[in-house]
Amino acid sequence: MTDTLTCPVGGAGESLPLYPMEREAGCPLAPAPAAQQLRSENPISRVRIWNGATPWLITRHADQRTLLTDSRVSDDDLDPGFPYVNAHRAQIAPVSPRMITNTDAPEHTRLRRTVNGPFVVKRIEKMREPIQKIVDGLIDDMLDGPNPVDLLKAFALPLPSLVIAQLLGVPYKDHDFFQTSSSTVLDGSVPPEEARRVSGALAAYLDDLLGEKLTSPGDDILSEMAGRVTAGEMSRTEAVHMGVAMLIAGHETTATMISLGTLALLQHPDQLALVRESDDPKLIANAVDEVLRYLSIVQTGVRRVAKEDIEIGGTVIKAGDGIIFDLHAANWDPEAFSESQHLDVTRPARQHQAFGYGPHQCLGQNLARLELQVVYSTLYRRIPTMRLAADLADLEFDHVGTTYGVHSLPISW
Template sequence: MTDSPRPLPLTRRRPLDPPSEYARLRAECPVSRLRLPDGNAGWLVTRFADVTEALVSPAVSARRQFQTTVSSVTLTPAEWAASGFGTAFIGMDPPEHTRYRRLLTGEFTVRRLKVLAPRIEAIVGERLDAMAAAGPPADLVRDFATPVPSLVIGELLGMPAADVERFRRHADVMQRLERTKEELLAAMTGMADCMRALVREKRRNPDDRLISRLVRAEPDGGVPLSDDELVAIGNLLVIAGYATTAGMLGMGALALLTHRGEWERLCDRPGLVEGGVEEILRYLSVAPFGLPRTAREDTEIGGRRIRAGDPIVLSIESANRDPERFEAPDVFDVTRQPGRHVAFAYGVHQCLGQQLARMELRIAFGALVRRFPGLRLAVPAEEVPMRSDMQIYGARAIPVTW
């Protein structure tokens, strides 16, 4: 295989599978040259072992030294700083990252999240009640996969229900691949303005929700978080907590409905839901553009020499289908013995909200199979429209009946 830079593989033969080119890259050139939309060249890492190695390597930085691997629309440092996302800790390295991570880790423990479980169950139940009352057919994306996580993240942050839709609209614009710089900045600053208003309201009228707790928190050094820091954290949680979970809810339902035997297993054996969620997370990916990283210093990954400053893209969807890590990785099996995957990354940047996402998925799929055991696609699987024009991959609509 030639080592000249190639674009990121995006063409899918089947909607639920990653691009087939990843199998060839893992076998022939697991760390390959990558051509980025802005004209720069970088590296694409495709094997599970190499991806996890890079995620824990001190020579690999999470700092966003290149703006995007998704589109040619880039922001200047000044535009990024003014957008309300400039202090997001997802793009920091220790010790800066450690300060925020330590502060937030306690907010996402299993014990604390259990307090939220009854409200998640109520939200899921309300959406399923509405589906049942309206009667078939329904759109599982519009009626279930989209509203559930947006309402949950609003509940977590203490966001008024009237504001949830506004945040969702801004997030959807930000996730589009085809948008102008002006549209992107308007969405980012619009979301930041909404979050700033929420932060100021929580300072005046605190409650027991996450933003209020962060307002009262004292990070390392005893200096409270500024409004800018709180806005960046809140915006990050909205994007991560809404868009990715909505995508995974829709894709997971589509995978189950197109693998009818797996759906029926969950209906017959509800105890399989927990392991089934782990298989959904491994088998599917809603982040086709991977995790962006930058080489902090000259280093080696997978036997390839990478120079300081080189962009690196870590492919989660390729790593989770690596046959060196998973037996029969292209088989969807809800009875598979759960093993460590990288759906939530790995190392110090492992997804902070992973336990919340797992809880939502378990509650949502458990309730769905109990309430609608006869649920089925209302159109042939190949006619389900996909969101190939978004940074978060998924189904645009899933017509179902029962």
């Protein structure tokens, strides 16, 4: 069992450490030690990124909340000071359409309004029963199949793919294409030309599908966006690229949270027992938010740029300076969460920032929470003897993608 109490919090080393920072090999679920040290000693400090730029790194929970709601902090990736995640993002920014992921108000407000409806709590809650059926069916298939099994391949990836395909109106028969494409786009080690080619293929696929919805709409999100295109509320290009973003974000992150969350619970059997044996929806919902806090899987940070000078904590962030928010370090901030190094599914953890914060907070967070609630309330109850079928030290973690996870999670029962 991983003992989070022994995980170091030091080691920032250089005056300008490289970001993202390396995790401690023996504590793969904890934030990078250097990020934790900066949070304690220098919570608003410069770091170095892949292209030599030196944006500010924000590691305290309270500072992140202050800045992520400050209108002077911008999501405009056309600003020369924007701290791009990788070379691919830097190259495509000038030719990328304006979306909710790279605009500020009022354009961001307009675009967000066009897609917000399907993701409000009341509409997402109607998906609980269909998601439950998908979860039960996938578990049935696992129990009837080989033992041990890779939970990521057999369960964690197919579930959100089925759900987002149903919501968007994308044929599930094409799931191999969009799963592989999404992984490629999010992989920071992939050459920019290849990532650009795959992004283009995804956009072409969604454009063809949107064309079908324009003439034969159904009961799905793409059809809703097609209706807004017809009404002149958004362009066809905006709708296509919004669909691509949803397709990528709608399954990659949730699949990671299912597999990595299961690993975290297996490493904390007392907490797993509380989840497995509970029939209280409030405890399950709380457990989901605590696991989200504990893992905070976005490992490249939330990226922004200052449009004006901003003074915070005695430091002045100048106009044009890049800013990175390390969500994992903030979610382990002891000033925000006592004994934050512990996984405690009874903790009131809803104030975490795993989905970001402010006007650009994750659009799909209600859907992600619902999927994880159904998984956490079902998977461990139906497979009560589940255990890791490999040594923790032998698991291969993804250190280069946008999200931090495992490449496979062998389990047995």
